[in-house]
Amino acid sequence: MEGDDGLNSDKVVAPALLALHPLCKFVVVCVGSQLRAYNLLGKCQVDVKYPSAQSRHEEAIRTITFSGEGKLFVSAGDDKHVKLWDTETWQCTKTVHASKKVSATAFSCDSKWLLYADKFGVVYAMSTKLQGEGLASSVVLDQPVNLLAHCCSIITSLKCTADGKFIVTADRDFKIRVSVFPKDPLQGAHEIEGFCLGHTSFVSCIACIDVGLKSQLLVSGGGDGTVRLWEIETATLLDTVDVRDEVGIADGNFESDAVIQASAITCVCVSCDGSLIAVGVESLDGVLFLKCDLKSKRLMLLQKLVLAEHFCPTSMQFDKNGWLWLVAGAAQKTDSCKENAVTWVKVVSSSLDDTPVFTPVELESIPGGSLLFETLDGTDSDVNKAFALAEAATIAMKNELSKRQYSNEHREFRKRLRNDKKLQRKV
Amino acid sequence: MAPGEKKSQQPRKRFYRARAHSNPLSDSHFPVPISPAHIDWSLHFPAFFKSPLEAESEKIDLMHKESTSDLEVNDKEFSRDCCSEECVSKDPSLNHEADFMENVSVKNPSEVANVQRGQPKVSFADIGCGFGGLLVKLSPMFPDTLMVGMELRDKVSEYVKDRIMALRKENPGQYQNISIIRTNAMKYLQNYFQKGQLQKMFFLFPDPHFKERNHRRRVISVALLAEYAHVMAVGGILYTITDVQDLGEWMKACLDAHPLFEEVSSQEQELDPVVTLLKRATEEGQKVERNSGDTFQSVYRRVASSSAGC
Numbered sequence: 058m059e060g061d062d063g064l065n066s067d068k069v070v071a072p073a074l075l076a077l078h079p080l081c082k083f084v085v086v087c088v089g090s091q092l093r094a095y096n097l098l099g100k101c102q103v104d105v106k107y108p109s110a111q112s113r114h115e116e117a118i119r120t121i122t123f124s125g126e127g128k129l130f131v132s133a134g135d136d137k138h139v140k141l142w143d144t145e146t147w148q149c150t151k152t153v154h155a156s157k158k159v160s161a162t163a164f165s166c167d168s169k170w171l172l173y174a175d176k177f178g179v180v181y182a183m184s185t186k187l188q189g190e191g192l193a194s195s196v197v198l199d200q201p202v203n204l205l206a207h208c209c210s211i212i213t214s215l216k217c218t219a220d221g222k223f224i225v226t227a228d229r230d231f232k233i234r235v236s237v238f239p240k241d242p243l244q245g246a247h248e249i250e251g252f253c254l255g256h257t258s259f260v261s262c263i264a265c266i267d268v269g270l271k272s273q274l275l276v277s278g279g280g281d282g283t284v285r286l287w288e289i290e291t292a293t294l295l296d297t298v299d300v301r302d303e304v305g306i307a308d309g310n311f312e313s314d315a316v317i318q319a320s321a322i323t324c325v326c327v328s329c330d331g332s333l334i335a336v337g338v339e340s341l342d343g344v345l346f347l348k349c350d351l352k353s354k355r356l357m358l359l360q361k362l363v364l365a366e367h368f369c370p371t372s373m374q375f376d377k378n379g380w381l382w383l384v385a386g387a388a389q390k391t392d393s394c395k396e397n398a399v400t401w402v403k404v405v406s407s408s409l410d411d412t413p414v415f416t417p418v419e420l421e422s423i424p425g426g427s428l429l430f431e432t433l434d435g436t437d438s439d440v441n442k443a444f445a446l447a448e449a450a451t452i453a454m455k456n457e458l459s460k461r462q463y464s465n466e467h468r469e470f471r472k473r474l475r476n477d478k479k480l481q482r483k484v
Numbered sequence: 485m486a487p488g489e490k491k492s493q494q495p496r497k498r499f500y501r502a503r504a505h506s507n508p509l510s511d512s513h514f515p516v517p518i519s520p521a522h523i524d525w526s527l528h529f530p531a532f533f534k535s536p537l538e539a540e541s542e543k544i545d546l547m548h549k550e551s552t553s554d555l556e557v558n559d560k561e562f563s564r565d566c567c568s569e570e571c572v573s574k575d576p577s578l579n580h581e582a583d584f585m586e587n588v589s590v591k592n593p594s595e596v597a598n599v600q601r602g603q604p605k606v607s608f609a610d611i612g613c614g615f616g617g618l619l620v621k622l623s624p625m626f627p628d629t630l631m632v633g634m635e636l637r638d639k640v641s642e643y644v645k646d647r648i649m650a651l652r653k654e655n656p657g658q659y660q661n662i663s664i665i666r667t668n669a670m671k672y673l674q675n676y677f678q679k680g681q682l683q684k685m686f687f688l689f690p691d692p693h694f695k696e697r698n699h700r701r702r703v704i705s706v707a708l709l710a711e712y713a714h715v716m717a718v719g720g721i722l723y724t725i726t727d728v729q730d731l732g733e734w735m736k737a738c739l740d741a742h743p744l745f746e747e748v749s750s751q752e753q754e755l756d757p758v759v760t761l762l763k764r765a766t767e768e769g770q771k772v773e774r775n776s777g778d779t780f781q782s783v784y785r786r787v788a789s790s791s792a793g794c
């Protein structure tokens with residue numbers, strides 16, 4: 058049913074995603090089944106080439122990632138297709154059919170392996186090599202292999218650490234698992250280094266702090282409204298920032314229950330030097346910036362930046378110059394199976410001081426200026442629609458990741474229907 | 485019946501009738517501790533642990549007492565005596581699934597950790613312990629070792645709890661080292677045990693889940709063995725037994741495929757007093773024996789990762 062706001066309560070809503078090439082060659086925005094890429098060096102739209110019209114993504118794309126050196130790109134999602142792209146040509150070079158919907162992807166630090174996780178908690182690995190690239194038995198190597206699994210839990214985020222040592226996976230059961238990256242992924246990842254336990258709700262996002270520290274760090278955000286800092290190797294919780302306090306205080310309405318309950322962390326990202334963390338929070342129109350002190354290994358709230366009324370980011374990433382790229386938006390299929398997709402891209406610069414100042418980047422300073430926004434935002438970037446859809450996407454995420462709540466009456470009712478209870482009454 | 489189990493005091497199974505099966509893959513609605521550091525083991529093993537409350541009162545720190553008042557149970561004896569999930573669920577630090585909110589004051593895990601540092605740790609776990617027969621047999625064999633059964637079905641775990649309470653009452657000073665946790669061990673093992681904590685894990689007569697599409701529900705799989713290996717100490721032993729040949733072969737194949745497990749030689753198995761218990765210590769085992777059915781057992785050791793292996 059379509060409501061006044063154009064939202065359809067029966068159809069899947071998927072948040073818009075953004076990915077930046079590690080050397081700032083490209084910026085990609087995905088919304089629904091659409092993949093929009095922009096060449097930042099050539100200042101032009103990228104023509105992404107699917108092998109055929111039939112091989113486009115049919116359902117919402119849920120995860121996109123560039124490989125470490127930027128040669129490869131992957132897109133995957135609800136249509137269970139994992140697509141590997143060559144960013145030199147933007148040809149889709151390989152499509153793998155996953156057995157379940159794909160929720161997260163990552164490349165190994167040497168880009169030799171593509172990892173993807175599905176909604177049943179299984180992580181697969183496949184070689185990124187193409188047939189004829191010196192593969193003895195490409196048929197075998199082309200098959201994704203089962204790498205590891207979280208017991209029947211949705212994996213929300215998947216990362217490989219830059220030092221090549223670990224695979225980090227986050228799930229809806231409040232867990233972050235650190236697995237040893239195996240010598241031969243085709244044999245599986247059987248050794249667990251540790252579990253980062255502390256979140257009191259689903260873990261929605263994780264990001265590695267890869268700045269060549271002796272002990273690698275990880276940031277995570279969860280449905281419990283906290284951002285946490287961990288040491289990966291020892292799975293130690295180093296610091297916790299409860300964003301609910303911050304959001305509430307900043308708004309001056311700390312008392313309001315609505316603020317306290319609707320504050321799942323939707324996305325986190327780390328600046329290239331590891332000192333800044335940007336956080337997206339459910340229904341917060343803006344970004345929270347945290348400072349990460351790499352010496353004391355503590356997090357500190359810097360500021361809440363409001364970019365525009367109703368700009369509630371769904372995905373973001375820092376580039377190598379310290380700019381933060383954000384997208385707000387989502388997509389939903391209409392009753393007539395068209396896609397209602399709205400996105401809104403923004404760029405913020407930060408002075409890399411001890412107390413950084415954040416300012417929206419002027420249109421003139423952005424490579425290609427308005428063409429970039431035309432490419433990435435598509436035809437529809439209605440602010441209010443973007444907000445409504447992004448909200449709906451977050452709620453959809455929460456519904457999927459939260460445990461179903463049963464009232465006591467409901468539980469009692471179910472119990473009465475159970476056979477063992479009937480038996481007992483007869484006794 | 486174990487020695488010391490008097491018929492009169494024992495809970496009767498027919499009052500704990502449960503469904504034959506519970507799906508281990510569906511969402512569950514029991515409390516789960518946030519991490520092993522959040523567990524107050526003194527509720528399970530009062531004879532072995534000082535409760536944080538006692539440790540607290542020794543400190544006579546009123547301020548502190550205020551902050552942990554959630555833990556104070558009027559009937560202190562009751563809380564100390566039972567080894568139950570009930571007590572555990574009163575623990576404010578437990579997450580009640582999604583309804584865990586900050587209005588529930590969290591017990592400071594470091595406080596519990598401080599009190600429990602240097603104290604014994606649970607080192608045996610019986611996964612899917614059913615009615616608890618194995619625990620009752622093991623208890624007098626390893627009087628200084630703490631062991632827990634983990635059981636998914638609430639009725640069954642309640643039975644085990646009452647059984648242990650009755651045993652403790654009838655045999656003062658005994659059966660203090662066994663307890664029961666109602667949980668889904670396939671999902672929440674890491675919430676209870678730290679890395680390398682367990683010396684022995686038991687999987688006796690697990691549910692067979694015959695249908696191929698239900699194999700994902702099996703409690704032993706290559707993927708889950710990684711999690712079991714994680715909570716086991718190097719050198720620890722994992723015991724499995726079943727009367728279903730197909731499942732026996734499956735479990736052996738999984739263990740053989742996992743680089744962190746190695747089969748224990750038959751000579752060694754003969755020297756292990758625990759091995760002889762596998763067949764008949766549990767209720768399920770006795771049932772199989774009554775019907776003189778075949779059994780298939782696998783006993784494997786947790787080994788260190790060889791740099792070549794993984």
Ligand SMILES: C[S@@+](CC[C@H](N)C(=O)[O-])C[C@H]1O[C@@H](n2cnc3c(N)ncnc32)[C@H](O)[C@@H]1O
Nearest residue numbers: 508612613614635636668669670689766767768
């Ligand atoms: C066939 S019974 C065997 C019980 C006992 N080991 C014996 O030998 O008598 C298997 C038990 O495992 C329990 N179980 C199944 N899956 C479980 C899980 N994921 N976590 C804990 N218990 C589980 C079942 O509820 C059942 O009581």
